[in-house]
Amino acid sequence: MAAIELRDVRKVYPGGVEAVKGVSLDIADGEFLVLVGPSGCGKSTLLRMVAGLETISAGMASIGGRVVNTLEPADRDIAMVFQNYALYPHMSVRQNLQYGLKNRKMEKAEIARRVAEAAEILQIAPFLDRKPRQLSGGQRQRVAMGRAIVREPSAFLFDEPLSNLDAKLRVQMRGEIRRLQRTLGTTSLYVTHDQLEAMTLADRLVVLNGGLVEQVGTPMELYERPASVFVASFIGSPSMNLIGIGSGAIEGLTGLGTMPGVPAGRPFTLGVRPEHLDVTEGESTAGEVTLLLTVTNVEVVGAESFVYGRLGGTGPDVAVRVSGYSRLEPGVTLRARARPGALHAFDASTGRRLT
């Protein structure tokens, strides 16, 4: 159990490419922190620097109050779960679990106890004597988790551990990882590019973009008050509708008064989530922001449908969530009303939140 601290950590590759451009983070003891961002944002590099698999070009990383910049991965008291599991293919599951402990010259009885305990927790006891290739993807994933658990490290590092699983198994393993982490109370750093995975797992979420932290907060903070256009479009699915507002009126958009925090006449980006738009029949009342859309496409996912339409017939695409089965046909005009208080405003040039 330990807190992890990063101070202005940078990674510059020999070619001069700067993958991480100064990241500072405090991860509390027992916290589940998720690093999320598109590919190439530096999230994996950051994790690998904490693990010690990449050198830290500048800045400081500490685990449990101990600066680890120059320590070997094995001496950092961490355990890592890899995307492709990285199980030793020629060793049985039991040997895979034991290997790290044996290298630490741990007593045989203690190793056996820990392996049995991990196998119990992860329900892999029946496969202990099998080889990894005889296991299914989900079972391999459990073994990879087991290898991390037996170490009883002060921190778990996860590098997209669920990306190789099919969608259904991913949801199941997601739940298991969360439950396991709660039970063990081990500080965890988890990298993913899947915003849904990030939202459901995280105590706190870090959105990275281009090697810099875009926003840090609880999943709901990021959802409700995204700090930038980037976060707004990254968190939530389908992503937030963004409409550029200039000085003139926007066709199809009515009722937009002055936004709090936005000086009158200044161009900005208006954001509203698809789930905060309601289809309405009647005329708009005063003070209500209404969007007139020409439907282009309808996606039915079962419990809900997403209706896509062009604002004012020719403007930007806007998505609206409709509960149940939408029978709207393309070409139909749709009136959608934004819920009060659900509007976001971002600076038109920097993309930062204005309100």
Place this chain on the structure above:
Amino acid sequence: MVENRPWLSVATHVVLIIGLVIVLFPIWVAFVASTHPADRFVSGVVPLLPGTHLIGNYAAVLGEGARQNGLPPVGPMLVNSLVMALGIALGKIAISLISAFAIVYFRFPFRKIAFWIIFLTLMLPVEVRIVPTYQVIANLGMLNSYVGLTVPLIASATATFLYRQFFLTIPDELAEAARIDGAGPWKFLKDIVIPLSRTSTAALFVILFIYGWNQYLWPLLVTTDPDYYTVVMGIQRAARATDQEPLWNLVMAVAMLALLPPVIVVLAMQKLFVRGLVETEK
């Protein structure tokens, strides 16, 4: 083959059988020749069916009988060949494994250059560098010794290259997982890399054993003492009769005996050998 037409399988079998006959016929002739008495060949007609002197001929080459014809006994020559072939095969594997490990898993200055220099030696087979190599071995006093027979042939670019290619297919995460598990380079090599390359090693061993076994020119040069003759060059010694007809029946018996060990090695390691060539265990 996607097609499954009867005439096609007949045709493929005919081609295969013709190939088989071409390969096996000389071996058959050699075997048949080794079962006839010596005077059978004076007529110039080679028999195609086995004769009656099988046991006599083989007893002659394995025992003392050959010595009167200027032949060293075959038994010790087989042992010499075995020592040489094993020495070369195991030596090559040990050196190539370690050098490929260094090239793939360590970053050191001139790593690329080192690899290319090793690769360049592919262009310098034994025959090309034989005079300087002989000079070196002679000056080191290694003529007529097992060391002299094996050491100059041990360095192997081919095996290094094969190991390098195999190591490159081992996922980096495995090395990283081992690092986190507290395995240093030696432990990683011993516990993970060597067990994973088991099938490749078996395939290489077979190839290198046969390479070592079939060495002809080099043993011919460095051994003048019959105690260090290898069997492959022994065949040549046997066929080089000065004042008489060569004893072809005995020459062929030696040749048949020289064929056996490589065949045994191939058969024994067949399963691993094929797996090593066609698939990588992952």
